[in-house]
Amino acid sequence: MPILSTLAGRATWLIQLVAARSREPKYIVAAFAAVVAIWAARYAYRLVVPPRALRHLPHAPMTAYLRSFVRGDGFLEYKPVLLDLTRKDALRKGAIKSMEDTPTVFLAWLLGRWIVHLARPEDIKMLYTQPEVFEKDVVSDGLGFMPLFxxxxxxxxxxxxxxxxxxxxxxxxxxxxxxxxxxxxxxxxxxxxxxxxxxxxxxxxxxxxxxxxxxxxxxxxxxxxxxxxxxxxxxxxxxxxxxxxxxxxxxxxxxxxxxxxxxxxxxxxxxxxxxxxxxxxxxxxxxxxxxxxxxxxxxxxxxxxxxxxxxxxxxxxxxxxxxxxxxxxxxxxxxxxxxxxxxxxxxxxxxxxxxxxxxxxxxxxxxxxxxxxxxxxxxxxxxxxxxxxxxxxxxxxxxxxxxxxxxxxxxxxxxxxxxxxxxxxxxxxxxxxxxxxxxxxxxxxxxxxxxxxxxxxxxxxxxxxxxxxxxxxxxxxxxxxxxxxxxxxxxxxxxxxxxxxxxxxxxxxxxxxxxxxxxxxxxxxxxxxxxxxxxxxxxxxxxxxxxxxxxxxxxxxxx
Missing domain, CATH: 1.10.630.10 (Cytochrome P450)
Incomplete structure (x- = not known):
């Protein structure tokens, strides 16, 4: 991602300057700002783009999920739309043959995370019958007060x-x-x-x-x-x-x-x-x-x-x-x-x-x-x-x-x-x-x-x-x-x-x-x-x- 390369180069340069001129506050502040900018850019990048190991799987863009959440769409409003966007990506990647098909494995975005979705019965059976491999993902603190409840x-x-x-x-x-x-x-x-x-x-x-x-x-x-x-x-x-x-x-x-x-x-x-x-x-x-x-x-x-x-x-x-x-x-x-x-x-x-x-x-x-x-x-x-x-x-x-x-x-x-x-x-x-x-x-x-x-x-x-x-x-x-x-x-x-x-x-x-x-x-x-x-x-x-x-x-x- 070009912006990350640019920011990384800029931060490296500033850090070198700080090492050389460690007593000059303006360089310390600039280096800190660059590091924060890199962290923010990396966070935004990971928010938008699936992990490298899963990027080949069909998926609708994160913005489509975010738009439906912000609008407050009901399930039957947004699910068909997101599935169609996923099908288009699956068709482009050769995972399905027509828009009538449903990808058997695809990605979906939820609150900053990309989740693999299974839709093939054989894979679903594997998940249900091998709990030692597919472990429960414990409810995290990111779900508001649900853990307290x-x-x-x-x-x-x-x-x-x-x-x-x-x-x-x-x-x-x-x-x-x-x-x-x-x-x-x-x-x-x-x-x-x-x-x-x-x-x-x-x-x-x-x-x-x-x-x-x-x-x-x-x-x-x-x-x-x-x-x-x-x-x-x-x-x-x-x-x-x-x-x-x-x-x-x-x-x-x-x-x-x-x-x-x-x-x-x-x-x-x-x-x-x-x-x-x-x-x-x-x-x-x-x-x-x-x-x-x-x-x-x-x-x-x-x-x-x-x-x-x-x-x-x-x-x-x-x-x-x-x-x-x-x-x-x-x-x-x-x-x-x-x-x-x-x-x-x-x-x-x-x-x-x-x-x-x-x-x-x-x-x-x-x-x-x-x-x-x-x-x-x-x-x-x-x-x-x-x-x-x-x-x-x-x-x-x-x-x-x-x-x-x-x-x-x-x-x-x-x-x-x-x-x-x-x-x-x-x-x-x-x-x-x-x-x-x-x-x-x-x-x-x-x-x-x-x-x-x-x-x-x-x-x-x-x-x-x-x-x-x-x-x-x-x-x-x-x-x-x-x-x-x-x-x-x-x-x-x-x-x-x-x-x-x-x-x-x-x-x-x-x-x-x-x-x-x-x-x-x-x-x-x-x-x-x-x-x-x-x-x-x-x-x-x-x-x-x-x-x-x-x-x-x-x-x-x-x-």
Whole structure:
């Protein structure tokens, strides 16, 4: 880069002068200024240009990413644009044959770093099944106050530390989840939706599903329902929502003085308040378990485990170990955070897609009626919300077509559009021969892979739940793990560190969608972009969260 050569030469000359005339302040100042200029130029250069070892990979220019961040574009606005710019570079470099193809490995820029993105299922399988080579890239201080919120948990820590966490956390997840965790809050949801339907009002499913899943998660994680459906402005609900609104605001993270700003200090205070709330729950529940004589028993398994909350089971499993109070808080928070927002997004998109595709909605409803029975379906459509039946565990597990809808929704709109970063601990050669050096930051681009026409055919961008009919097994269940799909479907991640909350999310989606289908018929209305199949999104580089979708509900007529 010419400017670097010029500045380096100038600095060398000045340093020589300083050595010769060390007592002359003007030369010392000039030399210092030149060194600062070189450092700034090198920093800017590394910010704009990928590392030398990765420069041959296709990538969109840094300015395109920065422009989308500054404008606050939603994911579905900027992702196709950036992918097209990446395709143009890939075409120029001979990595693809046409603009219809998606590069299987490419670079993307994020907050001053260039990250390798994988979109080939074979490479994705390699990453998920070789954790010793693709290690977790621990959340850094550059992510504002997110480390203070998340702490070190089973999701974020490197493998050696992960093994310590999983001994306590895994038993709490290796069990069934009672459908009452979801059915009871869903009754409250339906009572509110009935009022909107009776008044002819449209609803934003994103808002209601966020509240629904927040209540289910607080019940399952803490044993305490925050009741955000009926009390959306409650103290803890308002505090949590305020944190979630801005904790990963990219504009703030681009501000080097954010953590010292008034806004940053306010975020820190809110996180500390929420952490204190969780610590109080931990202390109260620990005291209760001691009083009941439940601590110190062998393991956390027993009668009715599917109805016990996560925190209770983790406290029991941690007894006698070096698992700290902070470890309990961090692992409860990550489950609470990941299980709430991601499942809410998927429920929203499933309702949205079935509102656009009435044939799919009708087919899904027919399955639920068949499984739960005509009498139960008639009762569910006409009773008071508080008396509405929800599926049993046996019934929700029998919903095959509902699983097709869920899988297709999660393919088109994976809540986590890309895997949180890994870092290579050894040189890696990908399946196309691409070599990655040690220390390469790398991720799975779930969205790009699950929209790749080379993987899913020319209708890859279309909503077709029946494409999953071939995944029904001999036991009449629908395969949901990545190996069953050769890693072409992996919205929950994969390998030994697959999302622990996967089954929780799937049960919740089946229960809530079944209840919605029994109670209502609905259409998407209003928002023009949503009606075109491209709903607006809240700005984020990681999660897909819609805004502005409008749905018109009608109580089912079963007369």
């Amino acid at each position: 998340l702490g070190r948990n089973v999701f974020s820590v490197p493998t050696p530390e992960w093994k310590h966490h999983r001994k306590v956390v895994n038993p709490a997840f290796r069990r069934g989840w009672a459908t009452s965790f979801f059915g009871e809050p869903a009754r409250h949801l339906i009572a509110e939706l009935d009022a909107a339907s009776a008044a002819g009002k449209t609803i934003d499913p994103a808002d209601w599903m966020q509240r629904m899943t927040l209540d289910a998660l607080s019940l399952a994680a803490f044993g305490t329902n925050l009741d955000s459906i009926r009390h959306p402005n409650g103290d803890m609900v308002a505090l949590y929502n305020a944190i979630m609104k801005d904790v990963v605001n990219l504009r703030d993270l681009l501000n080097p003085w954010y953590k010292r700003s008034a806004k940053g200090q306010q975020m820190k205070l809110m996180i500390e308040q929420f952490n204190d709330f969780v610590f109080d729950l931990i202390d109260t529940k620990t005291a209760q378990l001691k009083e009941q004589g439940k601590l110190g028993r062998d393991g956390a398994e027993g009668e009715g485990d599917d109805r016990r909350d996560l925190l209770e089971m983790m406290i029991e499993a941690a007894e006698g170990s070096d698992f700290t109070r902070e470890d309990l808080r961090a692992n409860t928070i990550i489950f609470f955070l990941a299980g709430h927002d991601t499942t809410a997004n998927e429920l929203c998109f499933a309702i949205y897609l079935m509102g656009l595709h009435k044939d799919v909605q009708a087919k899904a409803r027919a399955e639920v009626i068949r499984i739960m029975g005509e009498d139960a379906a008639r009762h569910a459509a006409t009773c008071d919300a508080v008396d509405m039946d929800y599926p049993t565990s046996e019934q929700e597990r029998a919903m095959i077509y509902i699983n097709f809808v869920i899988k297709e929704t999660m393919r088109l709109y994976p809540s986590v559009a890309k895997l949180p970063r890994r870092i290579t601990t050894a040189p890696v050669t990908l399946t196309d021969g691409t070599k990655l050096p040690v220390g390469t930051k790398i991720t799975v681009d779930t969205y790009a892979m699950q929209h790749d026409k080379a993987v899913y055919g020319p209708d890859a961008d279309e909503f077709k739940p029946d494409r999953w009919a071939s995944t029904v097994g001999k036991d009449n269940t629908v395969a949901m793990h990545p190996p069953a799909h050769n890693y072409t479907w992996a919205p929950f991640g994969g390998g030994q560190r697959i999302c622990l909350g996967m089954q929780f999310s799937l049960v919740e989606q089946r229960v809530v969608l079944a209840m919605m289908l029994l109670r209502y018929e609905w259409d998407v209305v209003g928002n023009a972009s949503a009606l075109r199949g491209v709903p607006d999104m809240i700005p984020s580089d990681v999660t897909l969260h819609s805004k502005g979708i409008k749905v018109q509900l009608r109580r089912r007529n079963v007369a």
